[in-house]
Amino acid sequence: MKTCPYCGSHIERIDHQHYYCDFCRMKIDIRIVKKNQERLDVRFRDFAFASYIDRSTPEIMTLSTFELLYLLKMIRKERNDMYHHMHVFHRAGEESNDFKEAEKESGRDYLYFTKKAFVVENLIRTRLGYVPERITESYLVKYLQNIKNDKKTGPMIIRKQRKENKVNEKG
Known part of the structure; x- marks a missing residue:
């Protein structure tokens, strides 16, 4: 059935x-x-590829919440790295014009990762109700443990009361 x-x-x-x-x-x-x-199965992978960052928003929306958390961790690191590069190239550009293009490229990458972070953060917010301030390895491990330890309680069957109980309740 x-x-x-x-x-x-x-x-x-x-x-x-x-x-x-x-x-x-x-x-x-x-x-x-x-x-x-039968109950719904939980679909998740315990990883996300860096290439997922370049997926379109509709494609990112199909990822599990765990994958989104993992992806956000990667995006935040890339964004932080791009900000650092942009700052370094800006300081180097003060002494020579050789680094102006590298600074602009780092700025474009920083903007890209910032927008990707917004997308993933908003998807996480709609699923969890909040966005974790920090996503550490221990946070991801604990989240994964909660998924694996989920108490999947058998089929969704409503037990019918016995006639005896119904009679006693009325009397």
Whole structure:
């Protein structure tokens, strides 16, 4: 029996890509439909590639929250490095014009990483309700442990009361 991954209710197929849940009042994509009141699976990778930084915002939006946190840690480091380079080239440029182009390039990169940080921070804010001030390795390890230690409590089945209990409650 096909069931809703959110509430466990029986669902009806409405087209070749979707089912409908009356309780949740929503279409459910066929890819996440469950059987026999199974719960949703948690999808995450315990890493993110640096190349993810260059993805478009819609592509970044598909990443798990853990991947976003990991990505933000990388972006913040790159942004900090670009600021440092920009500062160094600015100081070197005071003595020679040879470094003006490197300073401008570092400034463009700094702006790029700043905007990417804004994107990822806002996505994290919508999921967690806040953006961590610092994302350390220990923070990521603890977050990952919480995911792995999640108490996945079996299927979403509502137990029916026995008739005896109902009679005693009325009497």
